[in-house]
Amino acid sequence: MNDTLIEFKNIKKVFDDTVVVEDFNLEVKKGEFVTLLGPSGCGKTTMLRILGGFELPTEGTIMLDGKDISMLPPNKRPINTVFQKYALFPHLNVYDNVAFGLKLKGISKKEQDEKVKKALELVDLEGFEKRAIHTLSGGQQQRIAIARAVVNEPEVLLLDESLSALDYKMRKEMQVELKNMHKKLGITFIFVTHDQEEALTMSDKIVVMADGEIQQIGTPEEIYNEPKNLFVADFIGESNIFKGTMLGYHKVRFCGTEFDCVDDYAKDMVIDAIIRPEDIVITEESKGQFTGEVISCDFKGTFYIVVVQAGKNEIEIHSLNNYAIGSKVGMCIEPDNIHLIPYDSSINHYEGKVTVAKVEDKVHVEFDDFEVDIDPAILVPGAVMEDWEVTDAEGNSIDLFGRRVEASFIPSEADLTDDAEQGLIQGNIFSFIYVDDHYRYTVRSKSEEDYVVNDEDLWNQEDYVGVIIPEDKISYRLLEEKEDEE
Amino acid sequence: MKNRTLSRKQLAIPYAIFLLLFVVLPLLVVIYYGFTDKAGNVSFDNFINFFKNGKTIGTLVYSLAIALLTTIFSLLLAYPVALIIAKGAYSQKAKILMIFVLPMWINFTLRITALKEILTLIEGNLAHYQFFNTILCMVYDFLPFMIMPIYNSLTKLDNGLIEAASDLGANKFQVFVKVILPLSVPGIVSGVTMVFLPSMTNYVVLDMIYNSTYIMGSLIGSYFSAYDWNNGSVISIILLMIILGITMISNKYTDSEGKTEAVR
Numbered sequence: 079m080n081d082t083l084i085e086f087k088n089i090k091k092v093f094d095d096t097v098v099v100e101d102f103n104l105e106v107k108k109g110e111f112v113t114l115l116g117p118s119g120c121g122k123t124t125m126l127r128i129l130g131g132f133e134l135p136t137e138g139t140i141m142l143d144g145k146d147i148s149m150l151p152p153n154k155r156p157i158n159t160v161f162q163k164y165a166l167f168p169h170l171n172v173y174d175n176v177a178f179g180l181k182l183k184g185i186s187k188k189e190q191d192e193k194v195k196k197a198l199e200l201v202d203l204e205g206f207e208k209r210a211i212h213t214l215s216g217g218q219q220q221r222i223a224i225a226r227a228v229v230n231e232p233e234v235l236l237l238d239e240s241l242s243a244l245d246y247k248m249r250k251e252m253q254v255e256l257k258n259m260h261k262k263l264g265i266t267f268i269f270v271t272h273d274q275e276e277a278l279t280m281s282d283k284i285v286v287m288a289d290g291e292i293q294q295i296g297t298p299e300e301i302y303n304e305p306k307n308l309f310v311a312d313f314i315g316e317s318n319i320f321k322g323t324m325l326g327y328h329k330v331r332f333c334g335t336e337f338d339c340v341d342d343y344a345k346d347m348v349i350d351a352i353i354r355p356e357d358i359v360i361t362e363e364s365k366g367q368f369t370g371e372v373i374s375c376d377f378k379g380t381f382y383i384v385v386v387q388a389g390k391n392e393i394e395i396h397s398l399n400n401y402a403i404g405s406k407v408g409m410c411i412e413p414d415n416i417h418l419i420p421y422d423s424s425i426n427h428y429e430g431k432v433t434v435a436k437v438e439d440k441v442h443v444e445f446d447d448f449e450v451d452i453d454p455a456i457l458v459p460g461a462v463m464e465d466w467e468v469t470d471a472e473g474n475s476i477d478l479f480g481r482r483v484e485a486s487f488i489p490s491e492a493d494l495t496d497d498a499e500q501g502l503i504q505g506n507i508f509s510f511i512y513v514d515d516h517y518r519y520t521v522r523s524k525s526e527e528d529y530v531v532n533d534e535d536l537w538n539q540e541d542y543v544g545v546i547i548p549e550d551k552i553s554y555r556l557l558e559e560k561e562d563e564e
Numbered sequence: 565m566k567n568r569t570l571s572r573k574q575l576a577i578p579y580a581i582f583l584l585l586f587v588v589l590p591l592l593v594v595i596y597y598g599f600t601d602k603a604g605n606v607s608f609d610n611f612i613n614f615f616k617n618g619k620t621i622g623t624l625v626y627s628l629a630i631a632l633l634t635t636i637f638s639l640l641l642a643y644p645v646a647l648i649i650a651k652g653a654y655s656q657k658a659k660i661l662m663i664f665v666l667p668m669w670i671n672f673t674l675r676i677t678a679l680k681e682i683l684t685l686i687e688g689n690l691a692h693y694q695f696f697n698t699i700l701c702m703v704y705d706f707l708p709f710m711i712m713p714i715y716n717s718l719t720k721l722d723n724g725l726i727e728a729a730s731d732l733g734a735n736k737f738q739v740f741v742k743v744i745l746p747l748s749v750p751g752i753v754s755g756v757t758m759v760f761l762p763s764m765t766n767y768v769v770l771d772m773i774y775n776s777t778y779i780m781g782s783l784i785g786s787y788f789s790a791y792d793w794n795n796g797s798v799i800s801i802i803l804l805m806i807i808l809g810i811t812m813i814s815n816k817y818t819d820s821e822g823k824t825e826a827v828r
Contacts, residue, residue: 169746
């Protein structure tokens with residue numbers, strides 16, 4: 079098993095106190111086509127730049143062929159890059175652009191000519207040698223940029239959102255050509271994109287990133303069929319997400335219906351069920367596992383997008399048939415098309431500290447983003463606070479000052495408001511997914527804490543919102559005192 | 565619509581009058597004096613005199629030498645400064661640049677006076693290193709004019725190009741020679757134009773440190789103050805021709821300015 083070419087070990091990158099990439103571990107095999115996929119700002123381009131040598135990792139190492147290259151400058155790495163904006167040299171013609179790397183290596187003019195010719199043939203631009211860069215179209219510049227990189231016969235070719243500047247048809251064409259080029263050249267391609275379709279079409283291996291961390295690594299099929307978490311499910315392709323509970327062995331309940339499934343979790347466990355729109359089969363009302371009413375049906379060329387209202391859930395289905403709006407239909411889902419993910423119960427837990435009381439009968443607790451005055455009985459059963467003094471049920475004085483307190487709340491108990499100051503916590507919408515009949519928002523505060531809130535209204539990413547949590551819906555728990563505090 | 569185009573023409577009238585009165589008319593006067601003798605007859609004697617007279621030719625050569633050296637030293641000093649400010653990792657680029665450009669805010673005769681005093685303190689007698697002192701004062705005077713255009717052309721240069729070059733195997737020196745330098749040529753050319761031409765005629769510097777008249781600008785001045793309009797005009801015309809020639813050459817380079825930005 080010595081075909082590993084690149085190995086990222088615990089890469090971390092910090093820009094001005096902001097962590098952009100963390101815990102990045104990845105192995106890339108020789109000749110593989112690996113895609114780093116994620117929304118903008120997820121750290122994928124940073125990783126590519128770290129591999130190219132344009133940024134140095136704050137922590138961690140990169141091994142190439144068993145050698146540590148983490149600190150080498152770009153010109154010492156056997157890696158070439160096709161830049162997002164192509165970065166062709168405007169003062170040189172096509173030939174000199176492509177031959178730039180070759181000239182630096184000091185190979186003979188004859189060899190240069192041959193290699194440039196071959197590279198231009200590879201990108202279908204034979205005879206363009208004498209053309210000035212600014213006379214080329216965007217697609218041609220793209221090809222020259224590829225030729226300029228591959229002519230050096232690098233071990234790894236990096237492509238930074240290289241197709242995103244092209245129009246739809248040209249992009250499709252280039253996808254196929256790149257894939258062919260990859261086969262022909264046999265070198266390792268590392269491709270960065272935010273376009274999930276592009277990633278699924280081209281890659282051998284996809285690395286889904288979000289928020290500076292790897293969410294999932296796998297083949298396109300694995301990523302699509304077995305998403306590891308809701309982010310991946312929502313980002314790759316369309317999905318219906320429902321909250322449900324395990325009923326028993328291979329039995330799950332969501333959408334008010336009991337389904338057979340193949341994923342197995344403990345009874346009574348809360349899960350999120352992910353079902354792809356093309357995996358729901360529409361049948362006659364009487365034959366379906368559950369039923370609903372068609373509320374819209376849009377033609378998409380090769381299929382219809384049918385939206386069915388079933389109870390309070392809106393379900394998106396891709397169907398080959400047209401259904402009249404208002405018609406009642408039945409729906410069936412095959413057990414192996416139901417993908418279950420355990421519901422993340424660790425969300426919305428925050429740690430704070432008891433500080434100096436502000437009122438005489440309430441304990442004051444400060445968290446990163448908010449502070450509250452709470453009844454001491456919530457923390458210690460039976461405790462009372464009078465005249466700034468806390469006593470337990472037996473009347474002994476207890477000192478809560480400096481003790482750690484955990485606060486938690488359930489996403490459905492909180493609400494969002496655009497009058498941010500009205501909320502207990504202020505932050506920006508960081509991400510959201512549609513579950514059942516509402517959106518599940520992640521609000522990120524200034525102190526980088528995430529708050530998960532369910533809300534029926536549609537907010538936009540980056541919206542500045544306040545999170546309203548009714549006082550009695552937050553539960554508090556006194557944490558054990560740390561034995562050896564540093 | 566018609567009204568609008570009319571009013572545009574009307575708006576141009578004051579400028580046209582200004583151009584006519586202060587540019588075209590004086591030029592015609594200079595040309596008239598250049599090609600006439602004292603009696604007002606058409607003659608080429610003034611030109612012949614200029615090229616026959618060893619003193620005037622000597623002044624021309626001396627002026628050219630001063631201008632050339634001033635330009636070279638300004639360029640050598642300004643380029644690294646501009647490069648460091650433009651491409652360095654400073655968050656306060658504008659402020660650092662201002663420190664270099666700040667002297668321009670002070671009247672330049674004051675600056676030269678100050679420099680003269682300092683040089684006198686160091687050298688004792690300024691007469692010992694005349695040529696050196698001249699160049700030093702000139703470079704000091706013109707440096708900001710060289711820094712600014714080079715800095716501007718370097719900030720316009722896309723960092724992606726520098727990264728691309730180093731990605732293709734160029735070390736820092738090769739990146740400079742093959743990418744940064746050729747792409748900053750327009751900046752260098754306009755810097756050179758802004759320093760070379762004025763330094764050829766800048767007689768105030770020399771006048772202030774030596775009361776010398778041994779430069780083109782002061783030569784014209786000395787003819788004019790002796791009421792010899794004809795010979796003074798000829799020198800003006802010759803200077804104008806030199807300036808015109810240099811501007812035409814440099815325009816050829818600055819015309820291509822639009823192409824220096826990274827192709828995207």
